[in-house]
Amino acid sequence: MKLLxxxxxxxxxxxxxxxxxLPGDVATVGALVDWLKGRGPGYAExxxxxxxxxxxxxxxxxxxxxxxADGDEVAFFPPVTGGLW
Amino acid sequence: MKLLxxxxxxxxxxxxxxxxxLPGDVATVGALVDWLKGRGPGYAExxxxxxxxxxxxxxxxxxxxxxxADGDEVAFFPPVTGGLW
Amino acid sequence: MIRVxxxxxxxxxxMAAMSGNNIGALASFVxxxxxxxxxxxxxxxxxxxxxxxxxxxxxxIEAEARSRWPLEDCLVIHRYGRLEPGERIVLVVTxxxxxxxxxxxxxxxxxWLKTSAPFWKYEEREAGGEWVAAxxxxxxxxxxxxxxx
Amino acid sequence: MIRVxxxxxxxxxxMAAMSGNNIGALASFVxxxxxxxxxxxxxxxxxxxxxxxxxxxxxxIEAEARSRWPLEDCLVIHRYGRLEPGERIVLVVTxxxxxxxxxxxxxxxxxWLKTSAPFWKYEEREAGGEWVAAxxxxxxxxxxxxxxx
Numbered sequence: 001m002k003l004l005x006x007x008x009x010x011x012x013x014x015x016x017x018x019x020x021x022l023p024g025d026v027a028t029v030g031a032l033v034d035w036l037k038g039r040g041p042g043y044a045e046x047x048x049x050x051x052x053x054x055x056x057x058x059x060x061x062x063x064x065x066x067x068x069a070d071g072d073e074v075a076f077f078p079p080v081t082g083g084l085w
Numbered sequence: 086m087k088l089l090x091x092x093x094x095x096x097x098x099x100x101x102x103x104x105x106x107l108p109g110d111v112a113t114v115g116a117l118v119d120w121l122k123g124r125g126p127g128y129a130e131x132x133x134x135x136x137x138x139x140x141x142x143x144x145x146x147x148x149x150x151x152x153x154a155d156g157d158e159v160a161f162f163p164p165v166t167g168g169l170w
Numbered sequence: 171m172i173r174v175x176x177x178x179x180x181x182x183x184x185m186a187a188m189s190g191n192n193i194g195a196l197a198s199f200v201x202x203x204x205x206x207x208x209x210x211x212x213x214x215x216x217x218x219x220x221x222x223x224x225x226x227x228x229x230x231i232e233a234e235a236r237s238r239w240p241l242e243d244c245l246v247i248h249r250y251g252r253l254e255p256g257e258r259i260v261l262v263v264t265x266x267x268x269x270x271x272x273x274x275x276x277x278x279x280x281x282w283l284k285t286s287a288p289f290w291k292y293e294e295r296e297a298g299g300e301w302v303a304a305x306x307x308x309x310x311x312x313x314x315x316x317x318x319x
Numbered sequence: 320m321i322r323v324x325x326x327x328x329x330x331x332x333x334m335a336a337m338s339g340n341n342i343g344a345l346a347s348f349v350x351x352x353x354x355x356x357x358x359x360x361x362x363x364x365x366x367x368x369x370x371x372x373x374x375x376x377x378x379x380i381e382a383e384a385r386s387r388w389p390l391e392d393c394l395v396i397h398r399y400g401r402l403e404p405g406e407r408i409v410l411v412v413t414x415x416x417x418x419x420x421x422x423x424x425x426x427x428x429x430x431w432l433k434t435s436a437p438f439w440k441y442e443e444r445e446a447g448g449e450w451v452a453a454x455x456x457x458x459x460x461x462x463x464x465x466x467x468x
Contacts, residue, residue, distance in 0.1 A: 006367055007439035008450040052452075059372035075369055079453035081440040082433060084366065085194045085269070085350030085408050091218055092290035093301040137303075144223035160220055164304035166291040167284060169217065170201030170259050170343045170418070182331020185349065193405075194353040197425075200334065200345040204416060256342075267353060269433060273426050276346075280418055 001070050003036075005046070006077035009053065012046035022070045029055050030064035032074065052078055086155050088121075090131070091162035094138065097131035107155045114140050115149035117159065137163055171244070172228040174219065176251035179261050188265040190242025195269040197276040201260040201283070203253050213294035214254045215302075224248070224288045231282050235264070238278070239271040246279060248287060260287075278315050320393070321377040323368065325400035328410055337414040339391025344418040346425040350409040350432070352402050362443035363403045364451075373397070373437045380431050384413070387427070388420040395428060397436060409436075427464050 001022045010016045026035050033050065036043045047053060055062045056075040068074065086107045095101045111120050122129045132138060140147045141160040153159065173179075185196055203215065228246055236244055243265040253259060262279045266272040291302040322328075334345055352364065377395055385393055392414040402408060411428045415421040440451040 004369065006369060007441075011450070056369070056372055059369070059375050075372065077369065077437075078439060078450070080435060080437050081451050082435070082453055084364075084436075084438060084440055085352065085433070089220065091220060092292075096301070141220070141223055144220070144226050160223070162220065162288075163290060163301070165286060165288050166302050167286070167304055169215075169287075169289060169291055170203065170284070180331055181334050181347075182329055185330050192354050194351055196347075196349040196351065198330075198345075198347045198349075199418070199422065200347075201418065202343055202345065204343040205341050269348070269350065269429055273348065273422075273429065277422050277426075280422065284418060 001068070002073045004073065004075040004077075006075065008078065009046045009076050013042045022068060022072075027068060028064065029057065029062055029066045029068065029074065032068060033064070047076075054079055086153070087158045089158065089160040091160065093163065094131045094161050098127045107153060107157075112153060113149065114142065114147055114151045114153065114159065117153060118149070132161075139164055172225060172232050172246045172248075174221070174224050174228065174248050174250060176249060178249070178258055179247050181258075181261060184245060184247070184261060185263055188243040188245065188263060190265050190267075192267045193242050193265045194267045195272040196263065196265050197269075197272040198261065198263045199276055199280045200258055201280070203255045203257050203259060205255045213296075214252055215294065216252045216292040216299075217250045217259070218290045218292065219248075219250045220288055224250075227286075227288055231279060231286075235275045235279050239264075239266065239275040240268070241266050241271065241275055244275065244279075246283070248283065248289070250289065281315060321374060321381050321395045321397075323370075323373050323377065323397050323399060325398060327398070327407055328396045330407075330410060333394060333396070333410060334412055337392040337394065337412060339414050339416075341416045342391050342414045343416045344421040345412065345414050346418075346421040347410065347412045348425055348429045349407055350429075352404045352406050352408060354404045362445075363401055364443065365401045365441040365448075366399045366408070367439045367441065368397075368399045369437055373399075376435075376437055380428060380435075384424045384428050388413075388415065388424040389417070390415050390420060390424055393424065393428075395432070397432065397438070399438065430464060 001020050003018050005013050005016055026032050033047050037047050054077055057066050058073050086105050088103050090098050090101055111117050118132050122132050139162055142151050143158050245263040247261040249259055262276050264272045264275040293300050293302055381393055394412040396410040398408055409432055411425050413421045413424040442449050442451055
C-alpha cells in the first residue's frame with residue numbers, strides 16, 4: 001500500500017511517500033491513522049488533530065470509516081489552502 | 086452647423102456629412118427635422134418614421150425639443166444595433 | 171483606458187500591460203463575429219460608428235465601472251470597419267486585487283457594450299447588403315445593472 | 320481541457336487556440352500572486368499539489384461546467400511550484416456562442432478554483448517559511464453554485 005503525505009504532514013512525518021504492507025487488522029482509514037500514530041513521534045504529532053487533516057483513497061476524498069485494501073493509495077493532507085490569488 | 090448622418094440615414098440622404106447655415110426660425114431638433122424634410126425626397130424618406138431615428142447634439146443624445154445654436158454638431162442615426170457578437 | 175480602432179488587438183499583450191500595484195485578478199472578455207449556425211454561410215459585416223461620440227460614450231461607461239468597483243486598471247477596445255466571421259470585435263479587461271470586482275466589472279461592461287455601444291451593423295448578404303435593425307430584447311441585461319445601482 | 324504545470328502560460332495563445340464552430344464569446348480569468356499591500360514586502364510562495372488527484376479534480380469541475388453551460392470549449396491551467404509576486408497562477412478560458420454562458424461558466428470555475436483546488440501554499444517569510452492554513456471564509460462563494468444547481 002502506498003501512503004502519501006503533503007504540506008506540513010510531510011514535514012512532520014519526514015517523508016512524502018512510503019510503501020507499507022497493510023496489517024491484517026487495519027480495515028479502515030481511521031484504523032490506519034491509529035496504527036500510524038504508533039510508528040513514531042512525527043506521525044503522532046502530524047495526526048494529533050484530525051480536524052485539520054483530510055484523507056484520500058485512490059485519489060478520491062474519503063472519511064475515517066472508508067474501507068481499505070492492500071494496493072490502495074492513501075493520502076494525508078491539510079484542507080486545501082484556498083485564496084491563492 | 087455641421088450635420089452628420091449614419092447607417093441607412095446616410096444611405097437614403099446620400100451623404101454622411103454636410104455644413105448648413107441654421108435658418109433663423111429653426112430653434113430645435115424637431116424644427117430642424119421638419120426643415121430638412123423639405124430639402125428633398127431622400128431627406129423626407131429618411132426622416133419619415135422618427136421612431137427609428139435618434140439624435141445627438143454635440144455628441145450627446147438629444148430629444149426633438151433640444152435647443153440648437155449655429156455651430157452645433159447635430160447627428161442623425163438609427164438606434165444602436167446591439168448584439169454584434 | 172478605451173480605444174476605438176479598425177485594427178485587431180493582441181489579447182495577451184493587452185492583459186500583460188495592465189498596471190497596478192496589487193493585481194490579483196484579471197478578467198477579460200472577447201466578443202467575436204459568430205460563424206454560421208447550422209451550416210448556413212454568413213458573410214462579413216461592417217461596423218460603422220460616430221467618431222468622437224463613440225469614444226465619449228465608452229469613456230463614460232469605463233468611468234462608471236471604475237466608480238462601482240475597486241479596479242486597479244480597466245481597458246475597453248472596440249473595433250469598427252469590415253469584419254469577417256471569427257474575427258475579434260471587442261475586448262474588455264478588468265484588473266483588481268479581488269476576483270469578484272474584476273469579474274463583475276467585466277460582466278457589467280460587456281452587457282453595456284452588447285446592448286448600448288454606438289455602432290451600426292451592415293451585413294453582407296448574397297442578395298446585397300443590409301443595415302441590421304436594433305434588437306429590442308437586448309436592453310434587459312443592461313437594465314439589471316441600473317437596478318443594482 | 321485541464322493542465323497542471325509548473326511553467327507559465329501564454330494567455331493570448333491559449334485564447335486564440337480555443338476551438339469551436341460558433342464561438343461568439345470568450346471569457347477568461349487570470350489569478351496572480353498579489354504584491355504587497357501597504358508597501359509590506361511579500362516573498363515568494365510555493366504551491367504543492369497531489370499529482371494525479373489534482374488533475375482528476377480539475378477534470379471533474381471542468382466536466383461539471385460543461386454540463387451546466389453550452390460551452391464550445393473550456394480550458395483550465397493551474398501552476399504549481401515556486402511563484403513570485405506578480406506571477407500568473409491560474410487561467411480559465413471559456414468559449415461559447417453566448418456571452419452569458421461564457422461569463423457564468425468562467426465565474427463558476429474561478430470560484431471553485433479559489434476555494435477548492437487541491438493545492439497547499441508555503442509562504443517564504445523573513446523568519447523562515449510557513450505552510451498557510453486553509454481559509455474557512457472562502458467556502459461561501461463556491462456554495463452559492465451548489466444552491467443554483
